Amino acid sequence: xxxxxxxxxxxxxxxxxxxxxxxxxxxxxxxxxxxxxxxxxxxxxxxxxxxxxxxxxxxxxxxxxxxxxxxxxxxxxxxxxxxxxxxxxxxxxxxxxxxxxxxxxxxxxxxxxxxxxxxxxxxxxxxxxxxxxxxxxxxxxxxxxxxxxxxxxxxxxxxxxxxxxxxxxxxxxxxxxxxxxxxxxxxxxxxxxxxxxxxxxxxxxxxxxxxxxxxxxxxxxxxxxxxxxxxxxxxxxxxxxxxxxxxxxxxxxxxxxxx
Amino acid sequence: xxxxxxxxxxxxxxxxxxxxxxxxxxxxxxxxxxxxxxxxxxxxxxxxxxxxxxxxxxxxxxxxxxxxxxxxxxxx
Amino acid sequence: xxxxxxxxxxxxxxxxxxxxxxxxxxxxxxxxxxxxxxxxxxxxxxxxxxxxxxxxxxxxxxxxxxxxxxxxxxxxxxxxxxxxxxxxxxxxxxxxxxxxxxxxxxxxxxxxxxxxxxxxxxxxxxxxxxxxxxxxxxxxxxxxxxxxxxxxxxxxxxxxxxxxxxxxxxxxxxxxxxxxxxxxxxxxxxxxxxxxxxxxxxxxxxxxxxxxxxxxxxxxxxxxxxxxxxxxxxxxxxxxxxxxxxxxxxxxxxxxxxxxxxxxxxxxxxxxxxxxxxxxxxxxxxxxxxxxxxxxxxxxxxxxxxxxxxxxxxxxxxxxxxxxxxxxxxxxxxxxxxxxxxxxxxxxxxxxxxxxx
Ligand SMILES: Cc1ncc(C[n+]2csc(CCOP(=O)(O)OP(=O)(O)O)c2C)c(N)n1
Ligand code: SF4
Ligand code: SF4
Ligand code: SF4
Numbered sequence: 001x002x003x004x005x006x007x008x009x010x011x012x013x014x015x016x017x018x019x020x021x022x023x024x025x026x027x028x029x030x031x032x033x034x035x036x037x038x039x040x041x042x043x044x045x046x047x048x049x050x051x052x053x054x055x056x057x058x059x060x061x062x063x064x065x066x067x068x069x070x071x072x073x074x075x076x077x078x079x080x081x082x083x084x085x086x087x088x089x090x091x092x093x094x095x096x097x098x099x100x101x102x103x104x105x106x107x108x109x110x111x112x113x114x115x116x117x118x119x120x121x122x123x124x125x126x127x128x129x130x131x132x133x134x135x136x137x138x139x140x141x142x143x144x145x146x147x148x149x150x151x152x153x154x155x156x157x158x159x160x161x162x163x164x165x166x167x168x169x170x171x172x173x174x175x176x177x178x179x180x181x182x183x184x185x186x187x188x189x190x191x192x193x194x195x196x197x198x199x200x201x202x203x204x205x206x207x208x209x210x211x212x213x214x215x216x217x218x219x220x221x222x223x224x225x226x227x228x229x230x231x232x233x234x235x236x237x238x239x240x241x242x243x244x245x246x247x248x249x250x251x252x253x254x255x256x257x258x259x
Numbered sequence: 260x261x262x263x264x265x266x267x268x269x270x271x272x273x274x275x276x277x278x279x280x281x282x283x284x285x286x287x288x289x290x291x292x293x294x295x296x297x298x299x300x301x302x303x304x305x306x307x308x309x310x311x312x313x314x315x316x317x318x319x320x321x322x323x324x325x326x327x328x329x330x331x332x333x334x335x
Numbered sequence: 336x337x338x339x340x341x342x343x344x345x346x347x348x349x350x351x352x353x354x355x356x357x358x359x360x361x362x363x364x365x366x367x368x369x370x371x372x373x374x375x376x377x378x379x380x381x382x383x384x385x386x387x388x389x390x391x392x393x394x395x396x397x398x399x400x401x402x403x404x405x406x407x408x409x410x411x412x413x414x415x416x417x418x419x420x421x422x423x424x425x426x427x428x429x430x431x432x433x434x435x436x437x438x439x440x441x442x443x444x445x446x447x448x449x450x451x452x453x454x455x456x457x458x459x460x461x462x463x464x465x466x467x468x469x470x471x472x473x474x475x476x477x478x479x480x481x482x483x484x485x486x487x488x489x490x491x492x493x494x495x496x497x498x499x500x501x502x503x504x505x506x507x508x509x510x511x512x513x514x515x516x517x518x519x520x521x522x523x524x525x526x527x528x529x530x531x532x533x534x535x536x537x538x539x540x541x542x543x544x545x546x547x548x549x550x551x552x553x554x555x556x557x558x559x560x561x562x563x564x565x566x567x568x569x570x571x572x573x574x575x576x577x578x579x580x581x582x583x584x585x586x587x588x589x590x591x592x593x594x595x596x597x598x599x600x601x602x603x604x605x606x607x608x609x610x611x612x613x614x615x616x617x618x619x620x621x622x623x624x625x626x627x628x629x630x631x632x633x634x635x636x637x638x639x640x641x642x643x644x645x646x647x648x649x650x651x652x653x654x655x656x657x658x659x660x661x662x663x664x665x666x667x668x669x670x671x672x673x674x675x676x677x678x679x680x681x682x683x684x685x686x687x688x689x690x691x692x
Pocket of ligand 2: 034
């Protein structure tokens with residue numbers, strides 16, 4: 001009888017359906033509770049595991065909350081100066097064309113201080129993957145305004161809300177790089193629900209496979225929450241993201257290769 | 260008729276009590292415990308274990324990857 | 336048969352890079368060193384040796400490409416001139432902090448700011464005292480001829496890999512642009528990826544089952560560990576100071592006065608030594624070849640022999656500070672220099688000596 005079955009009967013190696021990938025180290029993540037960085041890290045490592053590419057992958061960590069990504073991802077990694085990850089990735093990929101090379105960057109890192117490195121790596125069509133975690137804010141330094149902060153959105157350096165007239169417009173860098181001939185695959189994803197996570201993982205996998213096929217640059221934006229910076233609980237932050245971020249940063253593919 | 264029964268194991272000490280797994284569960288299995296773990300977080304647990312179908316939704320949204328999921332076919 | 340070629344200093348650097356088996360060059364145009372990138376593009380090193388050559392979008396990108404390549408264990412380099420080298424400082428301090436080998440060439444022009452495109456030596460402090468933030472040093476080599484431009488490429492890489500430290504060739508617009516005969520070395524094979532793994536077990540070559548993952552970073556948030564790391568760096572610099580000092584002496588045996596000059600200034604001073612001796616002044620020249628490590632010991636010895644030292648630099652007087660530290664007030668040390676892109680004449684230097692002592 002099903003009702004008699006106990007958890008003990010179910011929790012057995014042969015019944016395992018899901019566990020954290022071994023390519024994440026056992027170190028507890030340094031991220032705030034509910035922060036999307038953790039999920040994004042996991043997806044990248046799951047893809048590397050599925051491709052059996054641990055020995056063929058080099059990752060570049062940014063400056064930002066994910067500066068310590070190398071503590072959590074069990075692959076060879078380099079930690080770049082703020083915004084410069086695509087430059088490091090460019091050289092590594094050109095020197096090791098058969099390796100998978102990816103950058104993992106926040107929105108301040110990629111779309112403010114690193115704009116030039118981002119655009120030119122994209123424009124050259126470097127055969128790499130860029131994972132871009134957009135949480136609309138500078139998380140690490142305490143919630144300052146980012147290039148991606150929404151109009152009217154509060155941050156510690158736009159305490160009355162981002163006033164576009166004086167502070168400028170939020171930058172849709174993903175749409176911008178999609179214009180460049182060097183980008184092969186550009187998509188915007190999220191990781192706040194199971195369905196979103198599954199889609200995001202597919203996109204990341206496609207991006208890595210594109211490297212194998214020498215297709216050029218794949219750019220994966222992940223719209224994520226910074227619940228600490230936004231001063232909300234994680235679930236509130238995810239809801240706020242759905243209500244406010246997604247209308248501006250629409251999810252879905254922006255540039256899909258013609259097959 | 261074959262039915263599926265699931266179960267999850269939460270790595271209590273690594274759970275940050277963020278509650279993201281709670282709305283992700285289609286069958287309302289998970290709640291946060293009254294008690295706290297070593298870091299002071301109310302950790303996730305199966306408040307309604309019988310309802311678990313082993314879909315892994317909770318595990319794949321858990322930012323800290325602390326949920327392991329099992330499932331077994333059982334005959335009615 | 337030795338192969339001799341008439342080359343510009345900048346071209347010699349580029350040819351030396353190909354022949355030394357360098358894996359990657361990343362640059363951005365700026366006068367007076369653009370010939371390095373131009374020569375490399377013309378020579379198609381990707382066909383000759385498989386070397387990667389890329390014109391980056393900026394000096395910032397170029398040095399960070401070097402950072403990436405160096406972290407992956409490859410022989411990589413960049414070149415620029417003063418304003419571009421200022422931009423590279425961010426990358427250089429990261430490279431030093433991550434203890435990575437690489438080569439940076441500075442073909443110095445006059446500053447500050449956009450300054451001039453004419454030769455100068457006003458980037459001495461920036462080169463030998465670190466240049467970016469934090470306590471670090473570069474291994475700094477100062478060529479005085481086109482031949483040395485050529486030879487120092489391989490020497491720099493040897494030192495850089497030996498100590499896991501960035502090396503800088505501090506040249507100037509005159510040596511970069513002048514043409515001289517150069518003896519060209521044999522073509523060396525670039526290391527295979529397996530050889531890179533062996534030489535650089537710390538590099539990000541892909542984590543296999545045999546080792547822990549490799550991490551290239553300059554970050555340690557634990558102050559105790561960060562202090563320990565800084566001590567380790569300082570020990571390394573001390574070792575470099577003990578083992579790697581290089582200099583040349585000209586007519587110092589009987590010298591009563593000493594010129595100290597490097598690079599283009601040292602070429603002028605060679606002539607000044609002759610002029611002074613013709614006038615009956617017993618003058619010698621000490622030419623530092625390594626600016627870090629600085630030939631302090633030898634200077635201290637010479638300070639017991641001579642009556643005065645003239646530091647001759649194309650700057651307002653920067654190296655003079657290291658000379659003064661080395662001789663510790665044993666003997667008067669004076670500076671003579673021209674700035675703004677002007678090379679002093681040998682006669683001027685002798686006049687300055689006569690005036691100051
Ligand atoms: C050159 C430089 N300027 C500024 C900083 C300070 N800083 C560290 S992280 C950061 C912003 C990171 O924000 P983002 O890229 O959006 O990543 P997040 O922390 O939100 O994940 C800044 C400005 C730095 N480390 N280096
Ligand atoms: S500050 Fe924001 S981005 Fe950083 S870990 Fe916390 S929630 Fe995540
Ligand atoms: S999502 Fe993970 S960390 Fe958050 S409460 Fe659930 S189990 Fe704990
Ligand atoms: S496995 Fe599915 S049903 Fe079971 S607790 Fe997790 S989300 Fe709920």
